[in-house]
Structure formats: structure tokens, C-alpha cells
Amino acid sequence: MTVYYVNSATGSNYNNGTSESSAFATLSAVESLRLNPGDSVLLAAGSVFNEQFDLKYSGSVSAPITIGSYGIGDAPVIHSSNNGIHGSKASNIVIENIKIADTGANAIYAGSVSNWIVRNIEVSNTGLAGKPGSLNFQSSQNITIENSTLTGVHADGIWMDKVKGIVLVNNTITNSQGSVADAIQLNNSSNILIKDNHLEQTETNSAKGVLVLIRAQDAVVEGNTLIGGGFGLSAQAGTNIAIHDNDISGYGGYSWSYGIGLGDSGDAKNYDISGNYLHDGVYGVLVSAVGNPGYVRENILVHDNVFDDLSSSALKVDRSASGSFYDNIIDSSVSTLTMPAAITIQNTFKIGENKTLEQAQAELDSAAGSTSDVTLASNEPPPATSVGEHVDAPQINSPAPTAVTPAATVSAAVVPKIVAVHDSLKISGDIGSAYHGNLLENDNASNGTVLLRRFGDSAVDKHGLTLTGKYGVIHVESDGDYSYTVDAAKLAGLSGKVSEFFQYKISDGASHIDTDSLSVSINVDAFHSSHASQLLA
Template sequence: MTVYYVNSVTGSDYNSGTGESSAFATLSAVEALKLNPGDSVLLAAGSVFNEQFDLKYSGTVSAPITIGSYGIGDAPVIHSSNNGIHGSKASNIIVENIKIADTGANAIYAGSVSNWIIRNVEVSNTGLSGKAGSLSFQSSQNITIENSILTGVHGDGIWMDNVKGVTLVNNTVTNSQGSVADAIQLNNSSNILIKDNHLEQTETNSAKGVLVLIRAQDAVVEGNTLVGGGFGLSAQAGTNIAIHDNDISGYGGYSWSYGIGLGDSGDAKNYDISGNYLHDGVYGVLVSAVGNPAYLRENIIVHDNVFDDLTASALKVDRSASGSFYDNVIDSSVSTLTMPAAIAAQNTFSIGENKTLEQAQAELDSPAASASGDTSSSNEQTPVAPVSEHVEVPVPQVSSPAPSVETPAATVPAVVVPKIVAVHDSLKIAEDTGSAYHGNLLDNDNASNGTILLRRFGDSAVDKHGLTLTGKYGVIHVESDGDYSYTVDATKLAGLSGNVSEFFQYKISDGASHIDTDGLSVSINIDAFHSSHASHVLA
């Protein structure tokens, strides 16, 4: 197992390459070698390589070939008029801790390979010649991409076709460019895990969406943040698809735009869509098959999601489908369902009990609900009543009344235990400390299932990168775990006296469709703040 060093600044291709002081200068020198299982190729920090790196040899499962970096400083960069790294038929490869930028084609392309791991890799502005600039894999097995950042890629950010075993975890993909670009597109692939990624298409020229799965088999999509695009998640055909606990927002631009959609490109069977927060878009979940009515849509279960700030309905079913929609929480301004009369008359897609945000909160707050035993929404599903006219009519939201229970006079009603409670937070500032003021929004909140998720702060969604807002008297940064830092803008207090305050609203969820809202009040004693500021200056 040999370690080869490459340094574009101090190296020479006449060197042996086996030590930092005897490093190669180019990637071509490495390509001339026969790499063996367990070998590593380390690129020096600060180096720039203007050439495609061809990987011609394979490692083994227990001894992969590693492409990485060494030294202190900026990550080494690969530029190329073609692909950054090309690795057809080279298996058991690890690529880590490097940057690939300004390539003419793909950042990384590999076909007919197995067991690749790409981690801590930064990709930017690739595909400059109009070719796809993504991380691309074809006809392969066991591909993992994790903790990597892709920005401004031309074409789909991550693209795979016919890959068995896909793991995409904790990546950030933003603004993939091109008229048909998505942040991620997987075609004809199976055994898929897409988890804890931040995918955003808010500043792109793409007319498409964020995440696309076409004819996927056995896929789990959970804990991701999807922002922007014409749609959020398009799982157009597949079998055994679980879509859980994702935050999907900001999709729009078309009358049909949806947060989660399925039905086109083939049969769709066995979908579990639950715990998602779909907001700031058009439709929530769309079960469709435009131009392909013969495709099957079977066992589509949509439950325990939150639908908020949508211009159309939470659910739209416009083709024959079997499934159910129940235990969801839907903002009162959002219609529950849009369904043509002929589809509704088939009675194959049942609509169970769902609640508005207001109803869900009232249920938590009402002692009567607890006394009657109605402390949680029912899982009982009832078919959609047939509609006689062939028109799409949003079905109003209804909740079944709580059953009446005769209680003996001596019996004390049970005390309701709210499933989730947000408690008001206060930050009082009476001294200029010269730094930010810190706290946590969630420390005093609680949920019966032990899970508290910060969903929104102010008017914006909070993702794993946190959120920064400018207020009336300062700037606040909030992390997804509730930690916040508030920095006073002293220029906004100039000429003022007495006390001033501002308020930030936030929304929390337990990941199971129970939500609550409260806020953070920031109050500033201006006179005391100015006085302590003057003391700091004099000191």
C-alpha cells in the first residue's frame, strides 16, 4: 500500500512521488502508474491541476484506492476542459477532501463501477461547455455521496442511471443550471437512501424541480430540506417508496406545481408519505399521470403531514388511484382535496379525518376533548363520497365531532396533556457586552414524543444551515436546534431613549403532524445600554 503525493507548486514528475518532499507535479504522472488496492493519491493543499484525472485501476472492498489531500490550506482543485475525474470500470474508489471546479463536462463521471465513496468534496461551476457538469454514475452499484457541496453545476447536480445501492447523505446542492436541470435525478435505480440533504433551486434558470426519482425501487427519502423549483420531489414511478419528515417549500411558477408528485413515467406502488412539512407552494401532494391514464397508482398512503401556505389543495388526485389521506394538519386557508367527479365516484382513494391548524391546537387545549376521549385524530378512513358532476371541486376540510360520553357526576375529567407546547421566550438586554446575546428557543418547549423540530422562524423555514434575519434593532441568527444569537445594531438605537422591543414568531413540530407556535420577545433598555457602552469605551 503506497501513498503518492502530488504538489503542483513544488513537485516534479521526475520525482518518485512517494514523499511530500519528492511529490509529483501533475496528475498525469499518477496515471502512468499502476495503482494497487490500498494505494492513496494525496493532492497538496493549495495545488491546482488543469487536467482530467483518469482512474484506470480498482481497489478492493477491504483496500480501496483513495484520492484525497494533505497539508494545510485551501483544498486542492482540479480544473479540466473535460471531466474532472473519469473512472469507468474502476471500482472500490474513495474521493475525498478535494475541490473540482470550472470543468468542461462532469465533475466526476464513472460507469460500470461499484463501491465508490465521494465525501467532503466541493464542486462548483462545472459543465462549462454545455455538457452536464454533475457527479454522474451509470450502470453501477453501491455509490455513496456524503458531506459534499455542489453549487452552480450545469445539468443535474447529482445524476445517476441504473445504479443499485445509492446513499446520498448530508450534501448541499444549490442552483443547478440548465433548462432541464434538477438538483438530483436518479433514473431506474434501487436500494436508495436520500437523507439530511439541503437541496435548493431558488436562483436557477431551470424550469424543473429539486429532487427526481424515476422508476425507483425501495427508496427512503427522509429529513431533507427542498427549496424552490417548479416542484419539490417528483417520485414519478416506483415501488416501495418512503418519503418521511422532509421540509419542502418555495416551489411554484406553474398551476400544477407540487411538493410531492407521482404517477407519470410508470406504475407507482406502495408509497408512504408522512411527517413532511409542505408549505409556500401550489399543491401539496399530487397523484397524477398526465397523458398516461393506464399507469397504476396503488396503495398511496398520505398521513401525518403538515400543509401550510399553499395556493391550491393539500392533495390532488386526478387519475384512478388507490390509497388514503388521513391524520394530516392543514392550514384553514388551504383546501383539503381536489378530485374529478369520476375519480371520486370510484371510491378507491379514501379520505380519513384531517384537521386544520386551528382545530389541532384547539384539540390540544380543550379539556372537553380529553374528557370525551378525543385526544388524537382517528386513523379510521372513509371513502370519498361520489360526486355527481364532472368538475374539480375542492373538498372542504372537516373533522368528525368528538363522541359524547356520559360521565358520572363524581368523576373528575382527565387533564389534557398537549402533545407539543411552545413556551414564550424573552431576551432582556440592559448592557452592551460588546458581543452577541445567546439563548435557545426550544429549551423550555416540550413534546410528548420527545421530538421538537424548529420549523419556521419569522416568515422563513429553518433548515440545517440555520437562518439569519434582520430585525428592527438588531440581527438574529437561529440554528435548527433552537440556539440563537442576537446582535444589537447600535446605530438603530442612536437618538433613542427608554425601552424598545421587537418580536419574532416561531413554529415547532414533533415530526408527527402536531405543531405549536410562540415567539421570542427582545427588549432593550436603551439608556442602560448606552451607559454601559460608554463605560466600555472609556475603559
């Protein structure tokens, strides 16, 4: 197992490349070698390589070939008039801790490979020659992309076709460019996990959407934040698709724009769509098949989701389908259903009991003072699958009956499934730094899961959220941790006590929500006094 070093600034291709002091200067020097299983190619921090890197040899499952970096400083960068990294039939590869930018074509292209891990890489402005600039994998197996950032990619950010075994975890993909660009598109692939990614298409020239699955088999999509685009998640066709606990918002531009849509490009069977928060768009869930009424849409379950701030209905079913829609929470300003009479009379897609946001909140408020117990049955998503673990087919529940009423054992009154408790921050002096707290530590849910969904008027994702208030700036993390920094200039000329309020919304991941607020109270006189003392110190 040999480590080869490459340094574009101090290296030489007359060196043997086996130490930092005898590093190669170019990637082509490495290509002339026969890499063996367990070998590593490390690129020096700060290096810039203006060439495509061709991977010609395979590692083994237990000893992959690794392309990485060494040294302190900016990540090494690969530029190229063609692909950044190209691999064909080279398997068992790890690519990590590098940057690929300003390429003429794909950042990474690989075909007929297996067992690739791409992690902690940065991709920007690829596909400049009018070619796709994606992380592109075709006819391959076991591809993992994690903890990576893609910005301004031309064409789809991640594009795969005929790949068996896909893990996409904790990536950030923003503003993929091109008239038909999506953040992610996976075609004819199977055994898929897409989890905890931030996908955003708010500043793009694309006329499409954010995440597309076409004819997928056995897929789990959970815990992602999808923002913008003409649609959020298009799971156009497939079998055994679980879509859980995603935050999908800001989609629009078309009369038909949807948060989650399915039915086009083939048959759609066994979908479980639950625990999602769909808001700031047109339709919530769309069950359709434009121009293809013969496609089968079978056993489509839509339950325990929250629909808010939609200009049309929470659900639209405009083609023959079987399934059910129940136990969802829908804002009172949002219509529940759009369904033509011809589809309604078929009586194959059942509409069960749903609640408005106002009803759900009223029940929580009413129950908050009760001490009697109740056990309500709930639909729980499948357990999270760790990176690299085989993703089994998601478990799909049987269709709910026409009138869906959760099983219950009631003694007196309902105990709320989730409760947000008011938070307060009292500031009586200038400590010279931010004030800290946590919004969620005093909140609780019966299933043990408390998620911060919104703070102020904005969704909170894994990057957190920063808002400028009346008297200071607050930053909130997705786990509820917050830091509030007083703006002393805004207190100038004031005395006594002032306060401001920030509203937030929590969820238990199963559509049960509650809303409360954080109050910030400042003793202005005491703050001025301690602030003056600090200035004199």
C-alpha cells in the first residue's frame, strides 16, 4: 500500500512521488503508474491542477484506492476542459477532501463501477462547455455521496442511471443551472437512501424542480430540506417508495406545481408519504400521469403530513388510483382535495379524517391542562438506515378505511402528542458576548422526537437560521440551540425595560405540531451601565 503525493507548486514529475519532499507535479504522472488496492493519491493543499484525472485501476472492497489531500490550507482544486475525474470500470474508489471547479463537463463521471465513496468534496461551476456538470454515475453499484457541497453546477447536480445501491447523505446542492436542471435526478435505479440533504433551487434558470426519481425501486427519502423549483419531489414512477419527514417549500411557477408528485413515466406502486411538511407552494401531493392514463397508481398512502400556505389543495388526484389520505393536518385556508367527479365515483382513493391546523392547535390547548391518560395509535416511519447499510424495501402499511379513526383507549381527555413550552431570555447586563439557550429542552413529545420546523417566518434546516430582531440578532440551530447578540446601538436613548418576541413551530416528525415563542427581555439601564464599564476596562 503506497501513498503518492502530488504538489502543483513544488513537485516535479522527475520525483518518485512517495513522500511530500519528492511529490509529483501533475496528475498525469500518477496516471502513468499502476495503482494497487490500498494505494492513496494525496493532493497538496493549495494545489491547482488543470487536467482531467483518469482512474484506470480498481481497489478492493477491503482496500480501496483513495484520492484525497494533505497539508494545511485550501482544498486542492481540479480544473479541466473535460471531466474533473473520469473513471470507467474502476471500482472500490474513495474520493475525499478535494475541490472540483470550472470543468468543461462533469465534475466526476464513472460508468460500470462499484463501491465508490465520494465525501467531503466541493463542486462548483462545472459543465461550462455545454455538457452536463454533474456527479454522474451510470450502470454501476453501491455509490455513496456524503457531506459534499455542489453549487452552480450546469445540468443536474447529481445524475445517475441504472445504479443499484445509492446513498446520498448530508449533502448541500444549490442552484443547479440549465433549463432542465434538477438538484438530483436518479433514473431506473434501486435500493436508494436519500437522507438529511439540503437541496435548493431558488436562484436558478431551471424550469424544473429539486429532486426527481424515475422508475425507482425500494427507495427511502427522509429528513431532507427541499426549497424552490417548479416542484419539490417528483417520484414519477416506482415501487416501494417511502417519503418521510421532509421539509418541502417554495415551489411554484406553474399552475400544477407540487410538493410531492407521482404517476408519470410509468407505474407507481406502494408509496408511503408521511410526516412531511409541505408549505409555500401550489399543490401538496399530486397523484397524476399527464397524457398516460393507463399507468397504474396503486396503494398510495398519504398520512400524518402538514400542509400549510398552499395556493391550491393539499391533495390532487386526477387519474385513477388506489390509496388513502388520512390523519393529515391542513391549514384552514388550504383546500383539502382536488379530484374530478369521474375519479371520485370510482371510490378507490379513500379520504379519511384530517384536521385543520387550527383544530390540531385547539386540541393541544384543550388537552394541555388535563392529567388523564390516553394511548393513540400512530404511524411510525421505518428506522433510519446508516450510511453503507443495505436499504431494505420500505414497509408500506395497508390502505386505511374510508373513515380513518386511530385506535384509542380513552379514560377522560386527550394528552397532547407534542407540547411547546414558552421560552424566555432575560438580559440584565452586557456580558460582552452572545446569550445562549435552547428552545427545545423544555418541549416534549409522546414519541420522544421534537424537531424545530420554523423560527419566525422561515424554515430551519441543518444550516440553522439567522434573524435580525428589534434589539439584536439571533441565530438558531436545528437542534434548538440559539445565540442572541444585543445590538447596543439600538438601545441608545432608551431606558427601563424593552422586549421582543420570536415565534417558533415544532413537530414530532409525525405531523403533530405546536407553536410557541421566545421572549427576550432587556433591562436597558443595567445593560448600559455594564456596557460602559466594559468600554472603560
